[in-house]
Amino acid sequence: MIGSVAKALDILTLFSKTHPVLTLAEISRRLEMPKSTAHHLITTLAAYGFIEQTDDGAYALGKSLIPLTQHVLVNVELRDRAAPLLRALADSCNESVYLTVRDGDAVLYIYAIESSQRLLARTAVGDRAPLYCTSVGKAVLAWLPPDEVECLLNTAPLNTYTPYTLTDPATLLGDLEATRQRGYSLDNQEHELNTFCVGAPIFKADGHVVGACSVSGRDPQIVEGRLPALAEQIVGTAQEISRHMGYVPAHMSMVRSRPQR
Amino acid sequence: MIGSVAKALDILTLFSKTHPVLTLAEISRRLEMPKSTAHHLITTLAAYGFIEQTDDGAYALGKSLIPLTQHVLVNVELRDRAAPLLRALADSCNESVYLTVRDGDAVLYIYAIESSQRLLARTAVGDRAPLYCTSVGKAVLAWLPPDEVECLLNTAPLNTYTPYTLTDPATLLGDLEATRQRGYSLDNQEHELNTFCVGAPIFKADGHVVGACSVSGRDPQIVEGRLPALAEQIVGTAQEISRHMGYVPAHMSMVRSRPQR
DNA sequence: GAACATCGTTTCATAATATGAAATCAAGTA
DNA sequence: TACTTGATTTCATATTATGAAACGATGTTC
Numbered sequence: 001m002i003g004s005v006a007k008a009l010d011i012l013t014l015f016s017k018t019h020p021v022l023t024l025a026e027i028s029r030r031l032e033m034p035k036s037t038a039h040h041l042i043t044t045l046a047a048y049g050f051i052e053q054t055d056d057g058a059y060a061l062g063k064s065l066i067p068l069t070q071h072v073l074v075n076v077e078l079r080d081r082a083a084p085l086l087r088a089l090a091d092s093c094n095e096s097v098y099l100t101v102r103d104g105d106a107v108l109y110i111y112a113i114e115s116s117q118r119l120l121a122r123t124a125v126g127d128r129a130p131l132y133c134t135s136v137g138k139a140v141l142a143w144l145p146p147d148e149v150e151c152l153l154n155t156a157p158l159n160t161y162t163p164y165t166l167t168d169p170a171t172l173l174g175d176l177e178a179t180r181q182r183g184y185s186l187d188n189q190e191h192e193l194n195t196f197c198v199g200a201p202i203f204k205a206d207g208h209v210v211g212a213c214s215v216s217g218r219d220p221q222i223v224e225g226r227l228p229a230l231a232e233q234i235v236g237t238a239q240e241i242s243r244h245m246g247y248v249p250a251h252m253s254m255v256r257s258r259p260q261r
Numbered sequence: 262m263i264g265s266v267a268k269a270l271d272i273l274t275l276f277s278k279t280h281p282v283l284t285l286a287e288i289s290r291r292l293e294m295p296k297s298t299a300h301h302l303i304t305t306l307a308a309y310g311f312i313e314q315t316d317d318g319a320y321a322l323g324k325s326l327i328p329l330t331q332h333v334l335v336n337v338e339l340r341d342r343a344a345p346l347l348r349a350l351a352d353s354c355n356e357s358v359y360l361t362v363r364d365g366d367a368v369l370y371i372y373a374i375e376s377s378q379r380l381l382a383r384t385a386v387g388d389r390a391p392l393y394c395t396s397v398g399k400a401v402l403a404w405l406p407p408d409e410v411e412c413l414l415n416t417a418p419l420n421t422y423t424p425y426t427l428t429d430p431a432t433l434l435g436d437l438e439a440t441r442q443r444g445y446s447l448d449n450q451e452h453e454l455n456t457f458c459v460g461a462p463i464f465k466a467d468g469h470v471v472g473a474c475s476v477s478g479r480d481p482q483i484v485e486g487r488l489p490a491l492a493e494q495i496v497g498t499a500q501e502i503s504r505h506m507g508y509v510p511a512h513m514s515m516v517r518s519r520p521q522r
Numbered sequence: 523g524a525a526c527a528t529c530g531t532t533t534c535a536t537a538a539t540a541t542g543a544a545a546t547c548a549a550g551t552a
Numbered sequence: 553t554a555c556t557t558g559a560t561t562t563c564a565t566a567t568t569a570t571g572a573a574a575c576g577a578t579g580t581t582c
Contacts, residue, residue: 065326
């Protein structure tokens with residue numbers, strides 16, 4: 001572990017939604033390093049375009065970070081294979097479509113076709129969301145080995161995001177069982193009010209879940225009248241993506257209980 | 262400039278479309294540094310998730326890079342303001358819609374609503390394209406100060422991408438003048454065969470062009486029969502984005518000739 | 523099946539280099 | 553005018569990154 005490099009990366013990860021712009025003094029203060037050290041590091045990061053200086057002399061993340069995402073492994077192996085299938089899906093269902101990968105105790109959004117119905121301005125790509133209260137997260141949880149699920153539920157607390165969030169482990173486990181039976185997951189405003197989603201798991205060649213995709217929107221009919229049609233489409237798309245990942249469908253019972261190594 | 266940090270960033274930028282996965286030996290060879298040095302740097306980058314190890318022990322860019330993009334300055338200041346307007350545009354024209362910023366002698370794609378008509382699998386977000394042969398690039402060039410345009414044309418050569426690419430400076434300058442007259446730019450397969458685009462410039466508060474947005478697709482009618490309607494929509498959207506950026510529309514003649522400091 | 527490549531990983535003495543106190547410059551404020 | 557609070561630059565010192573070499577693991581060749 002190289003100290004100066006770690007400090008440079010600490011600076012990059014210090015920028016956040018609430019603090020997209022930071023002054024040198026703030027960086028130095030929050031990371032407990034001398035101003036001059038922070039400045040040396042920032043100068044180097046700025047030379048590569050990873051950090052930019054704002055008009056008023058403060059600092060922010062630079063645009064050179066954006067091209068790097070094109071070569072990130074999951075984007076090459078999963079996103080670029082899934083994208084055409086997801087676009088076709090978005091076309092036929094007229095709602096936002098998302099692609100996520102599991103990242104520890106969260107899902108990371110890596111691709112989105114966002115409909116004009118979307119409530120939030122900013123794209124979901126780059127966001128992390130909990131596993132237990134999103135359709136994509138629950139699709140992952142439902143097909144994860146039981147001991148890993150138990151471990152995850154014991155580690156992180158089940159926070160309440162909306163009145164619909166499932167915060168009782170037993171209820172959640174029941175929902176995951178129902179999800180396995182159905183073959184797809186549901187999110188009835190559990191993470192965000194007025195957002196309804198249907199999700200399905202994506203498997204890689206070794207039989208493990210890598211992530212999930214979902215159809216998401218403000219229309220309550222997504223989890224009501226439109227559900228049968230949407231579920232068939234999202235599950236079909238997820239299966240085809242899995243096949244593109246080299247996954248050979250086995251008996252569902254095998255996949256459900258515990259994927260082999 | 263801190264040497265070890267620079268070397269770490271050199272490693273990150275070494276990954277490319279053709280080489281998304283690299284072995285330690287390759288990295289060490291191509292950057293002319295001892296294997297052990299590269300290994301020390303990679304270990305640090307891996308601890309932050311910026312690099313991941315593949316199943317066979319080689320290295321690739323890690324997913325932790327993706328969340329960083331949410332806080333990149335242009336994404337916060339431009340993309341997040343433009344996104345809702347661009348989604349509405351995509352909705353009404355049923356083609357791919359792109360948002361780009363100028364980055365030196367190129368445009369960088371920072372947001373996209375990609376239709377199922379798109380030829381390429383992978384998303385455009387993160388791609389760079391030349392200024393002189395894309396609708397977004399030419400929209401930027403047309404509203405850049407003349408001396409800067411001249412400088413750009415003298416520096417980089419005009420490469421041929423398709424038989425339609427404008428490689429003669431005089432012809433290009435004529436096209437830029439026509440673009441200013443019209444208020445929007447056209448791309449008739451100049452960068453990629455079977456891709457037709459209409460683009461419009463986006464200005465920030467100080468009156469300078471920051472980037473451009475475009476409607477893009479495989480339908481030749483985009484630059485023919487559908488052009489009048491599409492042009493009005495893309496120009497209207499670009500103007501509204503500019504207004505969101507704090508730009509106060511002046512007499513077009515002023516903007517055209519040379520934005521003031 | 524033994525010898526040989528080639529790859530990733532670890533070690534550790536040494537010299538190179540990051541560090542950070544302090545001085546400086548620039549802008550805004552009382 | 554004096555006083556903050558920024559960013560920036562300098563430079564002597566000690567910390568720390570460096571890289572030669574050895575190691576272990578895997579796969580290939582003859």
